[in-house]
Structures are given as structure tokens and as C-alpha cells.
Amino acid sequence: KQEVTQIPAALSVPEGENLVLNCSFTDSAIYNLQWFRQDPGKGLTSLLLIQSSQREQTSGRLNASLDKSSGRSTLYIAASQPGDSATYLCAVSSNTGKLIFGQGTTLQVKP
Amino acid sequence: DTGVSQNPRHKITKRGQNVTFRCDPISEHNRLYWYRQTLGQGPEFLTYFQNEAQLEKSRLLSDRFSAERPKGSFSTLEIQRTEQGDSAMYLCASSLVPTSGNEQFFGPGTRLTVL
Numbered sequence: 654k655q656e657v658t659q660i661p662a663a664l665s666v667p668e669g670e671n672l673v674l675n676c677s678f679t680d681s682a683i684y685n686l687q688w689f690r691q692d693p694g695k696g697l698t699s700l701l702l703i704q705s706s707q708r709e710q711t712s713g714r715l716n717a718s719l720d721k722s723s724g725r726s727t728l729y730i731a732a733s734q735p736g737d738s739a740t741y742l743c744a745v746s747s748n749t750g751k752l753i754f755g756q757g758t759t760l761q762v763k764p
Numbered sequence: 765d766t767g768v769s770q771n772p773r774h775k776i777t778k779r780g781q782n783v784t785f786r787c788d789p790i791s792e793h794n795r796l797y798w799y800r801q802t803l804g805q806g807p808e809f810l811t812y813f814q815n816e817a818q819l820e821k822s823r824l825l826s827d828r829f830s831a832e833r834p835k836g837s838f839s840t841l842e843i844q845r846t847e848q849g850d851s852a853m854y855l856c857a858s859s860l861v862p863t864s865g866n867e868q869f870f871g872p873g874t875r876l877t878v879l
Contacts, residue, residue, distance in 0.1 A: 657806075684866065685865055685866060685867075687867065689870070694875070695872060696768075696770075696855060696871050696872040696873045697807070697855065697857075697870040698870070699867060699868065699869055702865060702867040704865050742806055742807075746866060746868075749812075749819070750797070750812060750859070750861070750868075751797065751809040751812060751820060751822075752807070752809060752857075753809070754806030754807050755806055756805055757806055
């Protein structure tokens with residue numbers, strides 16, 4: 654059974670700091686991995702999708718990496734801003750498409 | 765707005781009542797997913813459709829839950845005889861396979877409160 658773990662559960666950093674969020678999964682037979690952002694009481698916003706054959710994806714200040722063999726992904730946020738404050742969720746997909754989510758990392762960026 | 769939409773956004777009901785939620789996916793997306801999220805947890809998969817066919821259901825989806833996507837466009841999720849444990853955010857997502865690599869786009873969710 655696939656299990657996804659995100660560490661840390663919460664993180665508070667000063668504005669401008671670079672940071673790394675971690676995601677690990679137990680079964681390396683994944684189809685893809687997605688990182689999402691969720692603001693309180695809202696739906697999920699897709700940030701980055703990494704196919705199983707890829708090692709990383711970049712979008713603006715965000716960079717996500719994938720190491721299938723070790724069952725790990727990281728989300729790197731450069732030059733953090735208060736507007737980045739949210740919960741970040743990692744999810745892995747099998748070939749059936751359903752997503753298995755971690756519990757998320759709640760990020761607070763202090764001005 | 766061409767994103768995924770969900771209605772209603774909030775629903776308060778009494779225990780034992782039936783409720784129905786609607787999801788309108790991104791136009792031409794052939795897959796539609798339902799997830800449930802409780803406070804402080806990541807979303808959990810409930811079921812998904814490819815076009816009008818329901819291809820997988822989670823064990824979380826008890827007999828009181830039913831989902832349909834009759835014409836392969838919008839979908840409804842009905843919960844019969846609601847229980848307090850059904851209180852959660854119900855999220856819908858859609859994707860286009862195989863073109864987009866099954867990147868899923870989520871709606872704003874329907875928050876259900878069962879009193």
C-alpha cells in the first residue's frame with residue numbers, strides 16, 4: 654500500500670529565505686508526482702507535475718525534484734515571500750490516476 | 765472562468781438527510797475524480813470516472829455514497845442518510861489523459877457540515 658509522508662509538518666521562515674520541503678513515498682512504482690498549494694479553506698492549486706521518467710521540473714521560484722529509486726521528492730522555494738504562506742501537499746499517482754497525498758507542510762513566511 | 769467548479773460551496777445539513785454535490789470539470793477533460801479532505805489531513809481518493817464510466821471506487825465510499833457522470837461531463841456525488849463523520853471538504857478534480865500526463869486540476873471544494 655502506497656504511503657506518502659511529508660516532513661516537516663510545519664515550517665516558519667523569515668522572508669527572503671530559500672527553503673526545501675520534503676516528500677517520501679513507499680512504493681517507487683509511480684506514474685507521476687504532483688505538488689500542490691492549498692490556502693486555508695480553499696481547493697488545491699497545482700504547482701508542478703513530474704512524470705516518472707523526469708528528474709525535476711521548474712516554475713518560476715519553484716523547483717521540484719524526483720528520485721524514484723529512493724522514493725523521495727523535494728520542493729525548493731527560492732527567495733520566499735509572505736504570499737507563499739500556505740499548506741503544500743505532495744501526491745503520487747499510479748497508472749490508474751488516483752492521487753495518494755501526504756498530510757502536507759504548512760509554511761509561514763514572516764515579513 | 766474555465767476551471768473546475770463545484771456547487772454548492774457550503775452545505776449544512778442535519779444528520780440523516782440526503783445531500784448532493786455537483787462538479788463541472790474543465791471542458792473536454794475526460795477524467796473526473798472525487799476526493800474527501802478532513803481538517804489537517806491530505807485529501808483521500810473516493811472515486812473516478814473516465815468519460816461516463818466509473819472505473820474505481822475506494823473502500824471509503826460506503827453504500828451511502830453514490831456518484832454519477834451520466835453524459836461524461838458534469839458529475840454528482842450523493843450522500844444518503846448523512847452522519848456526523850461525513851463532515852469534510854469534498855473536492856473534485858479533472859484531467860485529460862493521455863495528453864496532459866494526468867495532471868489533475870482541482871475545484872474549490874464543497875464543505876459539508878452535518879449537525
